[in-house]
Amino acid sequence: MDKQHIKGAMDKAKGAAKDAVGKVTGDDRMQAEGKMDKAKGEARQAVGDVKDAVRKSTR
Template sequence: MNRDQMKGTAEKVKGKVNEALGRATGDRKQEVKGDVQQATGEARKKAGDVKDTVKNTTRKPG
């Protein structure tokens, strides 16, 4: 797992927490912030996945 994958996953978790807190308290702004964080985290994680795939496919065997 590379740095982008880890940071993306962490951002998604923070987003889930913010979304849940927003829903629990009725704070729509915090709920939306959580949704945005989750989307940002997912995008960063996917970028890390692509980097990992490229790294693994360009690696010379043996």
């Protein structure tokens, strides 16, 4: 696990919280920000997966 995985997990958690709060309060902007944060987190985790695969293949 590298920094990208950790940052991705943090972004996904932050995004899920914003999405939930936005949904409960009816704040469409916050909900959209939450969805963007979740997508950013998933992308970072994908980058981390690629880095892990490269490291494993070069061993």
